[in-house]
Structures are given as structure tokens and as C-alpha cells.
Amino acid sequence: MLRRFVPLSALAAALLLVPCAVAQDSPLGGTEGTRSWENTIELPVNDYDPVAVINGRPLTKADFVQRLAEWYGPQVLDEIITRVLVDQEMKRLGVSNTPEEVNLRIDLQVKLAEEELKQQSGGQMTLPDYLEGKGESLESFRQMLFHNENFQKQLILEKMVQHCIKTEEQIEVQHIVVDNEAKAREIHQQLHKGADFAALAQQHSDDQMSGSQGGKMVPFIRGLSTMGLAFDEAALKLKDGELSDVIHTQRGFHIIRRIGTRPANTASYSELKDEVWKSLVERPMNKRLVMSWLYRLRWDMKDKVEHKLKRK
Secondary structure, three states: OOOOOOOHHHHHHHHOOOOOOOOOOOOOOOOOOOOOOOOOOOOOOOOOOEEEEEOOEEEEHHHHHHHHHHHHHHHHHHHHHHHHHHHHHHHHHOOOOOHHHHHHHHHHHHHHHHHHHHHHHOOOOOHHHHHHHOOOOHHHHHHHHHOOHHHHHHHHHHHHHHHHHHHOOEEEEEEEEEOOHHHHHHHHHHHHOOOOHHHHHHHHOOOHHHHOOOOEOOOEOOOOOOOOHHHHHHHHOOOOOOEOOOEEEOOEEEEEEEEEEEOOOOOOHHHHHHHHHHHHOOOOOOHHHHHHHHHHHHHHOHHHOOOOOOOO
């Protein structure tokens, strides 16, 4: 079973900006993610210099850092590792944002925020009205997004994921998933005897979305299906038309039939950047895809990350 290195909520907070971070009680989203990566705190140079003096008792930098490590160390380390890996991949692919692209994405975020406000207020409130009530303006809101590191990083992530979708091997499968192995084995035997896959998927599969389509899933690249990385890797080992054995994942017991393949290509990001941007200009990418890609990145780099934090 694959282990998740970072809780999805932690990654979301670290790298995925809530669409409109205006105020904690905002219907548009919370303030998580609005801090700049460069907005760092200056610590004393020496470990035994104080960061605070409490009623005459100094709290040293070493005490402060040790307590932070005990309370938040693993989560913060995971966030930093993920950020570094993302930055390395960004540089490897040569992905960046232009001011024009960022402003177009801000236009889209403003439009989505307007739609959300209109829905939540019954059409009684506009975004400028809402912001004015918070002592802000539409222009200051736009500037906050433009200079928000996580907002920019979200767009970078979407570009990298979209490049992978356009260049990596993509497969289409049918699958059936049930909650116990005995039932899966019985269905597997029926398929080997010539039973119709689509009919059995409609009758038995716990995945109602694909089951209603005869077990057909949306085509996917490795790690970006709705079933998880273990499922995807099992499916990728099949040849077109081949039936898998019973595969166990966190979602249940699967039987997979690979039905089609789009081969990988070697086009670089620079060769596809216009096509990639065209795919993203009208709507942000589904966050599930981005989170799945981040998990895949962490999984693929697991042997190149050495954790040094140890519990005593």
C-alpha cells in the first residue's frame, strides 16, 4: 500500500490558494495561503540569544526552535520538501508565469468570486460591495492576488500538470471495484468465461460513475486517475485488451481491463506552452489533479529525500 507523505489538507494550505482569500469569515475563502514565502521572520544570530524575555526569564532561539520542531516539525518539513521539489521541477521544465497570464488568471478569479457571491447573496451583493465593506477595493484585491506567492505557484503547478497530461502515456480502462475479495474473484472468473465486462460493471461496481458507463473511466496518465497511484500503476502494466488480476487498493478490490492507449511524446514545455496555457485560460484546473500530481512527485522522489528529524 502506498503511504501518503503529506496530508492533503497540509498541501492544500501550503500550495493551493483558496480562490479569494479576503478575510477569515469571508464567503469567498479564508486567509490561509496569503502569506508570502519571502515574508520571513528574523531570528537572533546566536542560538542562546533571546527571542523574548518573559518576566526576566530569557527564551533563547535554541529553546524556541526546539519547541517549534517538537510541535510542528514534521508538517513544516514536509511542506518545505514539497516546495523545494516543486521549484526544482519548475526549473527543470522551464515553467514560468508572465504578468499577462497572471492578470488573466486574476480576471478569472474575480469572475468566479463574483459568481460565488451572487449565488450566496441571492444576487444582492457584488464583489466591489463586499470588498468595500471590508475596507478594501477591487484594485487592492487584484494587487493582493498578483503579489501572492501561492496564487502564482498555483498557476505554475497547473501548467506542469497540464504538460504532463499532454505528453505522458495516457490510457483508457474499464474497471469494476467491489468491497470484498471473494466477490471480486467471482466476477473475475465470470469475465474469464466470456461474461460481458460492461454488464458486470453496471451490475456490481461500487464506482457508480464509471459503472453506469460500463466501467469506462476518463482516460488518465499515471497517478492522476480517481482511483489512486497503485491502481494506475497496475493498469499501466497491462497491454491493450488485457485483463488484470484482482488488484487491492484503498478503494477496494478492482478488476481492470485496458482498452486503449495514447503513446507518450517528448515535446518540451517550451514547445507546448501556448497549448498548455490555452487549456487553462478559461478555468482553473481541478484541484484533485494538482494534489494527485504533488503526491506522485513526492512518491517518485522518495529515495532522494533524506529526513533528518528524529524523535528522542
